[in-house]
Amino acid sequence: MILESQFGTEKVAMELMETFLDQWGLPKDRLDDLKTLVSEGCLNAIEHGNQLNKHKTYQVQFGYQEGCLQIRIGDNGGKTYWKRIPKPHSIDQAILQKQDPRGWGLLLIENLSDRWTYQIEDQETWLTMEIQIP
Amino acid sequence: MSEELLQIQTEFLNSILLIRIQGDMTSLSEPVFTKVFPWNQPDFPKETNSLVLDFTKTDYINSAGIASLIRFLRDSKTHSYTTHAFGLSAHYQKIFRIVGITSYIELFTDEYTTLETLIARQKAQT
DSSP, X not given: OEEESSTTTHHHHHHHHHHHHHHHTOOOTTHHHHHHHHHHHHHHIIIIISTTOTXXXXXXXXXXXXXXXXXXXEESXXXXXXXXXXXXXXXXXXXXXXXXXXXXXXXXXXXXXXXXXXXXXXXXXXXEEEEEOO | OOOOXXXXXXXXXXXXXXXXXXXXXXXXXXXXXXXXXXXXXXXXXTTOOEEEEEEEEEEEEOHHHHHHHHHHHHHHHHXXXXXXXXXXXXXXXXXXXXXXXXXXXXXXXXXHHHHHHHHHHHHHHO
């Protein structure tokens, strides 16, 4: 699916995750985790990859093969993407040392997925998240 | 599909400020959330020392919403308030643990348990 780079569009992708699981007859015990992965991946694409440009779009793809659910999200950030992702501090740094309170998306992706990678090309970036669902 | 805008209601009970949060906690909700910060209100009762967040009607919290919450906790701690919460789904309790927010917010299961515990603690201190 292709979505506009506006906050709120990630909820469309989140809802379609449940439909995808239904179509494949997959269990839903990790549905909330999967929705959060979709949400955070989309938000990265909207805010960092596409810099909140409403005229840009991002893509969301779901796949399932041999016990592995794959979520892929592509934006137009390209090679400038990595420079713009806020690096998460620890919660203690954020609260006690008043460091930047943002940047938790990648931490959530790291903890909720079994594997995740970025593929960065000149004009686009693809985030791939994999979750084992037997 | 658009975001469900945040709506907040507040209630004072003894020295407790109860903040009821309804809607989505995202980047767009921060201005609304910031308004209820007691340290931003000149008429706020000075005897208040505990802040309780009611997440019963909060269905969606993303990482930007978590950042808003962290700013709240940071200021809360600076102003010597204790912060507590109830009504979080099991999923968001897990999210809070992953981020580490649970080190700065005490989580309860429901409103009654939250308020009874805080009131009992206040009585024990007097």
